[in-house]
Amino acid sequence: MPNKKQKIAAVLALLVYVFSVLSLFAWLTGKPALYVNLTPFITNNIYPVSSIVLLLLANSLLLQTLQEKKYQQINTISLVLLAMIIAGIEFSSVAFSNRDFSINAYLLSLLPTTDTPKPLTFQVAAALVLFSLSCLLLYIRNFYTVYTSQITQIFIISMIITVSYGYIYNQRTLLEYTKEIGMTFFESLLFILLSLSMLFLKTNEGFLKIASGNSSGAILIRNMLPVIVVLPLILGWVSYLGFKYNFYSERFGAALLQSVTVMLTASILILLAHIISFQETQRKKAERETLRMQQDLAHIVRVNSMGELASGIAHELNQPLAAIQLYAAATQRMIEQTPENKKIDKNLESIKEQTQRVSEIIKRMRSFLRKQQPKVEKVEIEQCVDDVITLLQHKLYQQNIRVVKSFDYPIPMVKVDSIQMTQVILNLFQNAIDAMRNTLDRPSLITVRIYSKRRILHVEINDTGSGISNNEAEDIFNTFFSTKGEDGLGVGLSICRTIIEAHNGRLWFESKENEGSTFFFTLPLA
Known part of the structure; x- marks a missing residue:
């Protein structure tokens, strides 16, 4: 049965799956879905080849969480390999500027739309290849491959959040660097959902296993991640509202924004240092208490075990004690009659051996029952x-x-x-x-x-x-x-x-x- 986090991964993958199916259906009917221009800068359509690759990857994630294990590995890897081939062909057509190899251009030429047949943008094609490769690494079930996949997803999320913020503030983020819009708003949204689904799938492995631990580094990571996401959004709105209502000039605003960024970052780091110090102290205290309780419990189990063995040990002690009694009685009779040194010495030696045996049994019992530091x-x-x-x-x-x-x-x-x-x-x-x-x-x-x-x-x-x-x-x-x-x-x-x-x-x-x-x-x- 999937755990709670795997169920979240399945829900996120299902959202990507539904949006991809909706997009493909709309292309087939000649009315591309998600094509509403929210602002003059945003184009929101998801092209057919993106929908197909996202559909395959989302399907593989759903199978990974819901299907029986004996079919899981073969089916998920098959879907990912198919997605990787499609994404790889599309990436090659973009990288070598050869429209003849573009699956997207070919599909658009067959569909009843007014769009000009063209390949995907370089950014989207590269993202699809990265997603396919990350999915494959995730399913290999090795610490280092899962670790690499999760780190890749975190970098992808960071990049796509930047693109999404650009759309929120009416800024064409990729346009400034690549001279093309590169990635639509809804593509970036689905990419984020897919990345989160992949991260939630294996929270007990790889990088996330380290991040969910109790070390200082893990605590720092957990506290910094929300800051990384929220801080750019806050600063962006401060800048946007300042320019909109003429609180300051563009030049002064840029300087102010830089100063605020530095001060906020320093304040957050100081606060995190205090939080980490407190949590580290609490963690060490809890570890000491846990160790003490484990030692107490181990002692109780030893006492309980000895209680179960009591009848057997009593029997073990009775045997040498009975033997001692017999040897002592025999020795006493020998002394009373005619002492024979050799026989008396032999009996005394036997008494000594049996006494040592009793002593050894008692010593083991006491040692086993004693409550002491390891x-x-x-x-x-x-x-x-x-x-x-x-x-x-x-x-x-x-x-x-x-x-x-x-x-x-x-x-x-x-x-x-x-x-x-x-x-x-x-x-x-x-x-x-x-x-x-x-x-x-x-x-x-x-x-x-x-x-x-x-x-x-x-x-x-x-x-x-x-x-x-x-x-x-x-x-x-x-x-x-x-x-x-x-x-x-x-x-x-x-x-x-x-x-x-x-x-x-x-x-x-x-x-x-x-x-x-x-x-x-x-x-x-x-």
């Missing part, structure tokens, strides 16, 4: 995996789940917070265990693979569980979304992704329903 240090990721397997040993035994470790040694160390990494791996293991709870038709198996490639450590955790459905896959990393119903908080995977990305890594998954899932994450080497 401590980044060199860590062996396989040790985190082993710690998780130890914590989950009883749960794995209960569900008859086998863990297979496939490690490509030597495994390089990574610079991470070991507690956070243990939390990520524990969450992925618990999800795998839950996914295999009801899969009785095949062996329950968790496979952990660790390897390094190109200075990146790769970790894969695969299960043979029920898998993730296509409907669930889209929301799997969203906060408070859970596939476990009332049993899940829905924050585990969201926190896992936050932790991995905070360590400059990436977390994603692949899954087949009723076959199992594999979660992958990467981390840069230390």
